[in-house]
Amino acid sequence: MQKTFYQFLMTKRNPSSRDAIAEFANNAFYDQSFPKQLTDFDTISKYLEENAGYLPNMGIFDEVWKQYEEDR
Template sequence: MSYRESFYRYLMTQCSADAKDDVAQFANNAQNDQTFPKQEQSYEELSNYLELNAGYLPNMSIFDEAYQMYREKMSY
């Protein structure tokens, strides 16, 4: 069984000090979210968490885009 990094760990690679795109802004905000499920890989679990707790995420399509990027990277 191959190792798969968590979504949070992947998302942190998208952080940017001068975040101009939505995914980078999401990553920067998630970095400051003390209760973000840092070990989670499941789309459903992450989506549920974000819908209930992430006021910093203007819309879920940003998460969908970031999660798709994560899946593509993990499917090597």
């Protein structure tokens, strides 16, 4: 069974890290509206652009998405 993007992102959590990807994952964990069941780039990207004030730039998402694609 394919992991959702959220499931993959949660493997990047590290509350004591200042790494941008870890901070993205930590903040997404607390985002009650995050689309947890999706695997679609466009839908997740749109959600983040419109709702994720905690994500300083979309380049971080793009980097994690690339890792997610390589992991699938």
